[in-house]
Amino acid sequence: MRILIATAGSRGDVAPLTGLGARLSAAGHQVAVATHVTFADSVRAAGLEFRPLPVDPRAELTSPQGRDIHGSGSGPRALLRLTRLARAFIPALGAGIADAAEPGTDLLLTTSTTADLGQCVAEAGGIPNVVLLLQPHTPTREFVPAIIGARSFGGPGNLLAGHAVQAVVDRLFAPAVRDLRRRLGLPRATVARARRDRTVLHGYSPRVVPRPADWHPSHQVTGYWWPVADPGWQPPPRLLDFLAAGPPPVCIGFGSLVVPDPERLTATLLAAVRAARVRAVVQSGWSGLSTPDGLDDVLTIGDAPHEWLFPRAAATVHHAGAGTTAATLRAGVPTVPVPAQLDAPFWSDRVTRLGTSPGPVPLPRLTPVRLATAIRQALDSPWHRTHARTLATALVAEDGPAKVLAAIDRLAG
Structure with missing residues (x-):
């Protein structure tokens, strides 16, 4: 089967799907x-x-509008600011997906940012569209949509919040969907109508977020889709030397989060590391965090695969994105989430409930004392270490891609 995966967003949105794609390829499918x-x-x-899609996500997030999202946290305000940022490039994204779906494509796999546009392309090509989600978005009574935080409004309130978020997303995509359907020669249809009856697969563990009982049977939780290891990557010598020079460090990174004042954040991190009496590896990320060279207790690095780095850490401190949270759980180390926006509070709440974290230190309230205290709690508590290791062992036994393959086989049959 010739499969096209269409995804847009940050590295955390793309990396798990390259791993899933590699697994589909190993099963005999042609994957782009x-x-x-x-x-x-x-x-x-x-x-x-x-195959290329338009838009540079890093450039968008570092633009004035992108930086504006940082200050909005999670909840409706953040969602509205995100929609303003996305509105400008959604039409180009739809055209890019249509161009990428070359003749002969048998199956289109899309994500939260490409699903509604991809549905048009799949309909025009007469092929199935399976949606792959890394966060739960489908309305449910059991929790609010991940994109607006973790606070529960009770069963009816959670369900209402889910439908409200879906309505905002539908309204955002409606003009681009209308134009794309016209371009592809399709009859007019609302976003909601086009979305009916498609399979939705969630790429996280049911141990982390159990499948809600009120979801439609076509919405399943498969387990994680781990990024594929880059066979050409080698750790830089200075990183190996730092790791060998002392006890396991705390790994600190904020991924694709773009903060307005990276120098101030770096100073806070350094002070917290010293107050907690730990060594640290800091990943520069999209914010460009940078500590002085030549420090004995702190090393700044660029990209490094989390599957290699995190198991060598004593604990992690991160922005609580879905991908980084998953990598920490897989590594079996305690974690201190520092949520700033969108779904980060949701994942922070999950790791706290799972016992792998002493609790979040939200970025707007981050101070050296608060972070140092949380780091020491994560390191000193046998509770957090035990829960982290136990959960990691369970995650290794799961096979999320196998369930995706089974769903594809059902469609092919």
Whole structure:
């Protein structure tokens, strides 16, 4: 089967799908990934064909509008600011997906940012569209949509919040969907109508977020889809030397989060590391965090695969994105989430409930004392270490891609 995966967003949105794509390829399918040019090397390193989609996500997030999202946290305000940012490039994204879906494509796999546009392309091509989600978005009584935080409004309130978020997303995509359907010669249809009856697969563990009982049977939780390891990556000598020079460090990174004052954040992190009496590896990320060279207790690095780095850590401190949270759980180390926006509070709440974290230190309230205290709690408590290791062992036994393969086989049959 010739499969196209169309995904847009940050590295955390793309990396798990390259791993899933590699697994589909190993099962005999021809797999191409349509995403941003900045991730082309990652796609090709997974042995998959790359097809470009427009937009540079890093440039968008570092723009004035993108930085504005940082200050909005989670909840409706953050969602509205995100929709304003996305509105400008959604039409180009739809055209890019249509161009990437070359004749002969048998199946389209899309994500939260590409599903509604991809549905049009799939309908025009007469092929199935399976939606792959890394966060729960489907309305449910059991919790609010991940994108607006973790606070429960009770069963009816949670369900209402889910439908409200879906309505905002539908309204955001409606003009681009209308134009794309016209371009593809399709009859007019609402976003909600086009979305009916499609399979939705969630790429996280049911141990982390159990499947809600009120979801439609077509919405399933498969287990994680782990990023594929880049066979060409080698740890830099200075990182190996730092790791060998002392006890396991705390790994600190904020991924694709773009903070307005990286120098101030770096100073806070350094002070917290010293107050907690730990060593640290700081990943620069999209914010460009940078500590002085030559420090004995802190090393700043660029990209490093989480599956390699995190198991060598004593604990992690991170922005609580879905991908980084998953990597920490897989590594079996305690964690201190520092949520700032969108779904980060949701994942922070999950790791706290699971016992792998002493609790979040939200970025707007981050101070050296608060972070140092949380780091010491994560390191000193046998409770957090035991729960982290136990959960990691259970996650290794899961096989999320196998369930995706089974769903594809059902569609092919």
